[in-house]
Amino acid sequence: MSPLSYRLIQSAAISTQKKQLHNQQFDDIYHHSEAVAESQFVFHEGNRLLSQWHDKANEPLFVIAETGFGSGLNFLTTRRLWQNCDNKPQHLHYISTEQWLLTPAQLLKAYQDFPDLQPDLVKIQQVFQLRRAGFHSYQIDKDITLHLLLGDACHCLQQLNAQVDAWFLDGFSPAKNPAMWSPDLFQQIARLSRPGGSFATFTAASQVRKNLQAAGFEVVKTTGFKGKRERLVGQFKTLINPEKDKQAWAPTPQATHPVDRITIIGGGVAGLCLAKMARQKGLNVTVIDRQAQPLAGASGNPFALMMPYLTAQYSPEALFYWRAFEAALRFYPKDIFKAIGVNEVKQQPRPDDARLGFADDLIQATKSGFYYPNSGRINTTALAPYLMAAVDTWLTAEVAYFAQNTQGQWLVQDSNRNTI
Numbered sequence: 091m092s093p094l095s096y097r098l099i100q101s102a103a104i105s106t107q108k109k110q111l112h113n114q115q116f117d118d119i120y121h122h123s124e125a126v127a128e129s130q131f132v133f134h135e136g137n138r139l140l141s142q143w144h145d146k147a148n149e150p151l152f153v154i155a156e157t158g159f160g161s162g163l164n165f166l167t168t169r170r171l172w173q174n175c176d177n178k179p180q181h182l183h184y185i186s187t188e189q190w191l192l193t194p195a196q197l198l199k200a201y202q203d204f205p206d207l208q209p210d211l212v213k214i215q216q217v218f219q220l221r222r223a224g225f226h227s228y229q230i231d232k233d234i235t236l237h238l239l240l241g242d243a244c245h246c247l248q249q250l251n252a253q254v255d256a257w258f259l260d261g262f263s264p265a266k267n268p269a270m271w272s273p274d275l276f277q278q279i280a281r282l283s284r285p286g287g288s289f290a291t292f293t294a295a296s297q298v299r300k301n302l303q304a305a306g307f308e309v310v311k312t313t314g315f316k317g318k319r320e321r322l323v324g325q326f327k328t329l330i331n332p333e334k335d336k337q338a339w340a341p342t343p344q345a346t347h348p349v350d351r352i353t354i355i356g357g358g359v360a361g362l363c364l365a366k367m368a369r370q371k372g373l374n375v376t377v378i379d380r381q382a383q384p385l386a387g388a389s390g391n392p393f394a395l396m397m398p399y400l401t402a403q404y405s406p407e408a409l410f411y412w413r414a415f416e417a418a419l420r421f422y423p424k425d426i427f428k429a430i431g432v433n434e435v436k437q438q439p440r441p442d443d444a445r446l447g448f449a450d451d452l453i454q455a456t457k458s459g460f461y462y463p464n465s466g467r468i469n470t471t472a473l474a475p476y477l478m479a480a481v482d483t484w485l486t487a488e489v490a491y492f493a494q495n496t497q498g499q500w501l502v503q504d505s506n507r508n509t510i
């Protein structure tokens with residue numbers, strides 16, 4: 091399977107049995123009726139999340155990774171726990187893998203019996219519309235990012251680079267879905283674990299215990315939810331220090347001082363979108379442009395179309411533009427972007443054109459080319475004030491040089507070497 095293919099994931103084959111969502115392929119259910127309490131008991135307490143967050147309070151990030159996103163219930167319970175915890179790291183990254191994403195309608199069914207969590211669904215509903223295999227990141231809250239890896243868990247984790255603090259192993263029962271508990275998968279989980287990183291799972295199957303131990307985890311069998319089945323918890327024990335090992339050939343750049351402001355050179359659409367993102371992250375934003383007005387150069391067209399650039403053969407560029415288009419659909423509010431549908435008139439596509447394999451809501455073949463149903467028009471008049479709301483300071487000047495002062499901070503200078 092090529093990571094560059096325009097692959098779509100399939101949705102899950104689901105039925106409802108005794109009011110529980112049942113996966114027909116694996117003949118297993120997503121949750122029990124007490125799923126919220128079970129999620130808290132098995133995954134939060136099993137990973138001692140509150141105590142880990144307390145120990146790492148004010149560290150820049152904490153990373154949780156899960157095998158099996160399912161209905162996102164573990165994500166929502168963890169988000170609640172995070173929101174109610176005062177003493178914690180600055181940012182939570184929640185990585186989850188899923189090969190058969192529920193449809194939005196199946197999602198609503200999954201939460202029928204969890205009214206308490208229903209108001210939170212608005213935060214994750216849009217991810218259930220995704221169909222592109224690969225990595226997707228969503229800023230759910232200012233301090234929580236959800237990374238959804240769509241595809242086979244082992245294949246996705248092989249392509250991931252992360253340092254995970256806590257694992258939620260939740261991929262259906264090992265007897266029904268051994269692929270989610272295999273030595274290959276645990277090898278990836280070990281590779282991605284921070285030394286001392288924890289894991290928790292609902293199962294105590296002996297093969298799972300053996301596979302985890304073989305991958306380097308210290309495993310403890312403990313009492314299950316409501317004293318019923320037993321379950322496994324544990325920690326990754328290793329003598330390897332991944333940070334140090336990596337530094338020899340690929341050092342991670344470190345900020346020399348806390349970053350609370352950013353200067354962007356160029357007030358076109360790219361610069362101002364960056365300004366918006368920086369502002370969302372709490373930075374103070376200065377934009378420098380030779381023009382006194384925003385979007386005054388090539389970005390100042392009175393009419394703008396927004397559509398993905400897809401190519402007839404698989405290509406990294408097309409994958410990039412597909413992802414960028416998805417991100418742009420999330421970025422622009424309704425009064426700025428309107429999906430009016432765009433026709434690209436060239437020639438009838440050949441039968442081997444890779445674009446024929448895309449989802450219909452992205453691109454459809456026509457007799458004379460392609461139709462992009464959810465592409466559309468950007469209101470350029472409304473765009474400038476919308477983006478400018480993120481700019482704290484606008485400086486009109488021509489930038490000629492960069493220099494660094496003795497504290498390592500960057501100075502932006504004009505052609506006379508005067509700092510702007």
Ligand SMILES: C[S@@+](CC[C@H](N)C(=O)[O-])C[C@H]1O[C@@H](n2cnc3c(N)ncnc32)[C@H](O)[C@@H]1O
Nearest residue numbers: 158159160161162163164188189242243261262
């Ligand atoms: C028990 S459910 C997960 C429940 C979920 N953690 C929640 O909070 O709702 C297991 C999930 O694992 C997914 N899954 C099973 N095998 C997989 C595989 N090889 N790769 C990725 N996902 C897989 C299933 O589609 C299913 O959604």
